[in-house]
Amino acid sequence: MIKSINTEKYQNFLIWLKAGRLAKGLSVRELAIIIDEPFQFISKIETGQRKLNIHEYVQYCKALNLDHVEGLELFIMS
Structure with missing residues (x-):
């Protein structure tokens, strides 16, 4: 199992999240402020310094009105 967040798949996923923001x-x-986290949380996610767990991912998508299924499909298919 690949656990690195430095893969091309994960980087494309992060680009999608940042583009949504x-x-x-x-x-x-x-x-x-919207998701009630320190700004460093967002910054670390977008720069690949921190992983998102599934609960955080769903909250992130809801805050940005992103389709969480679309993000997962992007991750899986890239």
Whole structure:
């Protein structure tokens, strides 16, 4: 089992999450406020320094109005 978050698949997934935030016109700090986390949490996720667990992923998607299934499909298919 590959546990690295430095794979191309995971990097593409992170690009998708960041694009979702930018499409909503939100800064890292603004998204952090919405999901009630420190801004460093968002920054570390988007730069690949921290993994998202499934619960955090769903909250992240809800905050950005992203389809969590689409994100998983992107991850699986890339």
